Amino acid sequence: MSRLTKAIQSRVEAGETAFIPYIMAGDGGLDALKDQLLFLQESGATAVELGIPFSDPVADGPVIQAAGLRSLAHGTTLRDVLEAVKAVESDITLPLVVMTYFNPILQLGLDTFANLAKEARVAGVIVPDLPLEESEILSGVLEPAGIDLVQLVSLTSPRERVERIAKASQGFVYAVTVNGITGTRQSLPEETFKHLAALKSVSPVPVMAGFGVSIPEHVQQLSEVVDGVIVGSFVVDALHRGDRDAILPLLDAARSVRAEV
Numbered sequence: 001m002s003r004l005t006k007a008i009q010s011r012v013e014a015g016e017t018a019f020i021p022y023i024m025a026g027d028g029g030l031d032a033l034k035d036q037l038l039f040l041q042e043s044g045a046t047a048v049e050l051g052i053p054f055s056d057p058v059a060d061g062p063v064i065q066a067a068g069l070r071s072l073a074h075g076t077t078l079r080d081v082l083e084a085v086k087a088v089e090s091d092i093t094l095p096l097v098v099m100t101y102f103n104p105i106l107q108l109g110l111d112t113f114a115n116l117a118k119e120a121r122v123a124g125v126i127v128p129d130l131p132l133e134e135s136e137i138l139s140g141v142l143e144p145a146g147i148d149l150v151q152l153v154s155l156t157s158p159r160e161r162v163e164r165i166a167k168a169s170q171g172f173v174y175a176v177t178v179n180g181i182t183g184t185r186q187s188l189p190e191e192t193f194k195h196l197a198a199l200k201s202v203s204p205v206p207v208m209a210g211f212g213v214s215i216p217e218h219v220q221q222l223s224e225v226v227d228g229v230i231v232g233s234f235v236v237d238a239l240h241r242g243d244r245d246a247i248l249p250l251l252d253a254a255r256s257v258r259a260e261v
């Protein structure tokens with residue numbers, strides 16, 4: 001079983017909800033990365049989604065976009081991030097999932113990317129602009145390196161497509177809970193829960209729900225239908241404001257006992 005799947009399942013088996021914070025690598029400079037990862041590890045995160053800044057981030061909402069611009073202003077590249085991860089890897093037991101658009105991977109070169117990611121002990125990769133139908137070009141180099149290619153699924157896709165994506169996804173499947181861009185939200189649409197339950201019932205890998213998760217109540221509600229949550233904008237904002245303890249109530253909600261799914 002993959003490291004990612006194992007990390008998520010062990011939380012679920014312990015009666016918890018898996019919790020994956022997203023951070024933008026290089027926001028605050030890559031020198032801050034080790035400290036950020038250690039904080040999340042010590043706070044009980046299940047894994048970390050590590051964003052790579054990109055000049056044309058089509059799916060990113062304003063908070064993630066601003067973080068990407070700050071990171072780019074530090075000159076952060078995909079190669080720098082992988083090298084920085086390799087340098088701290090021995091202190092980090094959390095599985096890391098690199099989230100990047102496809103273009104930076106192409107610029108670096110597919111094989112170089114896979115090799116550097118392997119050396120950095122990256123557990124998984126998410127590429128939001130690489131649809132399932134085109135993903136073989138990347139999975140072909142990641143699979144030999146033992147790295148999961150996590151697929152994103154939009155809940156409003158036809159049922160048959162949702163099922164196909166879940167079956168192709170490795171590590172976990174990323175359920176996008178709302179149409180549109182990333183960002184914090186007050187409440188989640190009611191039909192989201194029905195869609196999530198349907199996805200959960202056909203998915204061979206754990207289901208992680210992301211987009212708009214920003215209060216403990218969201219975590220509790222989602223934990224009734226899926227294996228865990230991904231939280232981006234709220235975490236990025238808290239780290240940027242220097243108020244990282246603001247994340248702790250969300251982590252606490254994930255750790256408190258949940259209903260069986």
Ligand SMILES: O=P(O)(O)OC[C@@H](O)[C@@H](O)c1c[nH]c2ccccc12
Nearest residue numbers: 022059128182183211212231232233
């Ligand atoms: O910020 P939110 O609404 O909490 O959603 C997570 C999201 O930011 C993170 O997973 C992400 C960042 N960039 C993306 C691009 C596509 C899909 C997902 C993402």
